[in-house]
Amino acid sequence: MKKIFTFLAFVVATWSLNAQFVDFNLEIWKGIFAAADIDNDGDLDVIVSGDAPGNNEVGAILINDGTGNFTPQTGDRVITAGRGGNIRFGDIDGDGDLDVIFAGWGLSNAVKAGIALNDGQGVFTLAPSATYPVLGIDKITSCGFADFDLNGLLDYYFFGNGKGNCVVYYQQTDGSFVAASEAIQATVRYTTDTTAIGDPVAYNFVEPEVSVIDFNKDGYPDMWINAADLNCVNEGVQTQRFSYLFANDGFGKLTQFSGAVVPFKKANGDSQWGDFNGDGFPDMLLHGDGYLNSGENNDMMYRVFKNNSGNAIEMGWEQKIGRQGSMQNGSIVVDWDNDGKLDVFGGGWSGTAQVTELYTGNSPAEFTFTKSSLSFQGASEQGLLVADLNGDNKIDLLLNGFCAAPINKRAAGYILNQSATASVAPGAPTSLNAVVDQGEEVMVTFTWNAPASETGKYGTTYNLSLKNTTTGKYLYNPMAAADGKRKVGGQMGNVFTNRSYELYNLPSGDYEWTVQAINGAYRGGAFAETKTFTIAGGSSTNEMADRSLNIFSQDNKLIVKASDNTTAGQIQVYAISGNLVAAGVLSAKSEFNLSPGVYIVKVLRDGYRNVVSRVIVQ
Numbered sequence: 001m002k003k004i005f006t007f008l009a010f011v012v013a014t015w016s017l018n019a020q021f022v023d024f025n026l027e028i029w030k031g032i033f034a035a036a037d038i039d040n041d042g043d044l045d046v047i048v049s050g051d052a053p054g055n056n057e058v059g060a061i062l063i064n065d066g067t068g069n070f071t072p073q074t075g076d077r078v079i080t081a082g083r084g085g086n087i088r089f090g091d092i093d094g095d096g097d098l099d100v101i102f103a104g105w106g107l108s109n110a111v112k113a114g115i116a117l118n119d120g121q122g123v124f125t126l127a128p129s130a131t132y133p134v135l136g137i138d139k140i141t142s143c144g145f146a147d148f149d150l151n152g153l154l155d156y157y158f159f160g161n162g163k164g165n166c167v168v169y170y171q172q173t174d175g176s177f178v179a180a181s182e183a184i185q186a187t188v189r190y191t192t193d194t195t196a197i198g199d200p201v202a203y204n205f206v207e208p209e210v211s212v213i214d215f216n217k218d219g220y221p222d223m224w225i226n227a228a229d230l231n232c233v234n235e236g237v238q239t240q241r242f243s244y245l246f247a248n249d250g251f252g253k254l255t256q257f258s259g260a261v262v263p264f265k266k267a268n269g270d271s272q273w274g275d276f277n278g279d280g281f282p283d284m285l286l287h288g289d290g291y292l293n294s295g296e297n298n299d300m301m302y303r304v305f306k307n308n309s310g311n312a313i314e315m316g317w318e319q320k321i322g323r324q325g326s327m328q329n330g331s332i333v334v335d336w337d338n339d340g341k342l343d344v345f346g347g348g349w350s351g352t353a354q355v356t357e358l359y360t361g362n363s364p365a366e367f368t369f370t371k372s373s374l375s376f377q378g379a380s381e382q383g384l385l386v387a388d389l390n391g392d393n394k395i396d397l398l399l400n401g402f403c404a405a406p407i408n409k410r411a412a413g414y415i416l417n418q419s420a421t422a423s424v425a426p427g428a429p430t431s432l433n434a435v436v437d438q439g440e441e442v443m444v445t446f447t448w449n450a451p452a453s454e455t456g457k458y459g460t461t462y463n464l465s466l467k468n469t470t471t472g473k474y475l476y477n478p479m480a481a482a483d484g485k486r487k488v489g490g491q492m493g494n495v496f497t498n499r500s501y502e503l504y505n506l507p508s509g510d511y512e513w514t515v516q517a518i519n520g521a522y523r524g525g526a527f528a529e530t531k532t533f534t535i536a537g538g539s540s541t542n543e544m545a546d547r548s549l550n551i552f553s554q555d556n557k558l559i560v561k562a563s564d565n566t567t568a569g570q571i572q573v574y575a576i577s578g579n580l581v582a583a584g585v586l587s588a589k590s591e592f593n594l595s596p597g598v599y600i601v602k603v604l605r606d607g608y609r610n611v612v613s614r615v616i617v618q
Helices: none
Strands: 011-016 019-023 029-036 045-052 056-064 070-072 083-090 099-105 113-118 124-126 140-146 155-160 166-171 177-180 187-190 196-201 205-213 222-229 241-248 254-261 267-274 283-289 301-308 312-320 332-334 343-349 354-363 368-371 379-387 396-403 409-415 430-438 442-449 461-468 473-476 500-504 509-518 531-535 549-554 557-562 569-575 580-585 589-593 597-605 611-617
Touching (some): 029 099, 045 083, 045 099, 045 396, 222 267, 222 283, 241 267, 241 283, 267 332, 332 379, 354 396, 442 509, 549 597, 549 611, 557 597
Parallel strands (some): 083 140
Antiparallel strands (some): 011 019, 019 409, 029 083, 045 056, 083 099, 113 124, 166 177, 205 222, 222 241, 241 254, 267 283, 301 312, 332 343, 343 354, 354 368, 379 396, 396 409, 442 500, 461 473, 549 557, 557 589, 569 580, 597 611
């Protein structure tokens, strides 16, 4: 039977000047928002799903009339993420419409995870798992889209509880997907942040929270993971929180990176990113519970960490705000007041009340913030998102959770931004250039310059649009209209802070591409003039990608492990200068004694594409 969501009049609760909470009349906490123009009418609609009383999923797809008035969509609702998960947009089938990947804690009345395909009018159909595989467990807490292996085809991931449940699904040229359950699993374990022990073992995560970011600005999407890790226990009691970066080698292999180490690990929270100091490297806002029984000073602390040129990370700012008591989307990085500097939203249970607080950036170079005098609806077990809901070019705040007075219940709704000035759209990037190299592998290098409008601004990211005009399919859907207006809310550009990007093994055909800048308020600027290029003959290889290799360093050794070494192969190790320093035959475990330094490892096997990986030997 179809579920009908009858629209109820919004309830507006006023508790402070210029801060009104517009209630969606849904009793939700530990929930997830997503905002996008799902029906292609020029305004942002809202999808919400969360935990209702009785541990049941409740939610809605809310259609915007363009001025911030919402009507629940009728009919079957297949996007039912539930508690503490993700709802994210991407064009997985390349048809130009915004599809959805979703996952959450498996409540009994909900579809636990899946991919929902958009018909172009905002009506979603649950994709068949035979075409788009889904991780088959109850507790999946993270999911998302990214092109991890940089072949122009959108991949996706589902991460959930237990060993073997952190899976990346790599899209193939025929549109099928290959699951890699060891995408981040087999890696070095540490007794401390710097001392490696034993062989790599599979992680045993509880509620992994994932953000995708290019931390070191090399053009490869990395992952930051917060979780509890059951591999680290004391007398059977879970004690270890896990907060680490997994660096991408450019071929989709994600390896724990010991250079980006935070002094306070977190779980049941989240990580948000933005270039706070304008150096081009994304910095991180981190919060959540610390070690078990670590006390409120750790559980309630929000911290901004400075990214040191992609090599290390250090404390920039900390503030005791509140304990979220949930996970995912409990904080926000955004230029709320449109002054060109990034601000921070945080909240949760302060020890005496539910709070939502805004801290405005005042000295980007020093990472200092000032608590705003504005008062916002307090909430704990919260989920937050920013999106311009009424089209006034001021980013608004969506909020769900257990709300303080005057509401005193689980609720979901939004707060309109009453800042004095609106966001100004960035100018168009300049000097676009695409270089096509059809050597052993096809490589296309895209470059552009920043628009002059972003000088002195913070949080700028870039959004690549790439379409194969021969097939009519998008490889990188910009999720923006032709005039640059964003079709998604609160989301940075798909190539992060980069102004150059490389893609490999694109198929033959004619292509058109362009790029736009996105400012710290997530407003998109005009696209640059569209450019074209042609790939004649496509990739020189039809061989498969090799997902069975794990390449890492340990005790001054370079180690190459192959879970499938039935096919003979050769290993070549090069210094960063390009000189060959070691070579050997691939086996189940191959070891090379090397001096500390950076090395390029190349593995060649019949029937597989060459694997190239950068490894730091310490």
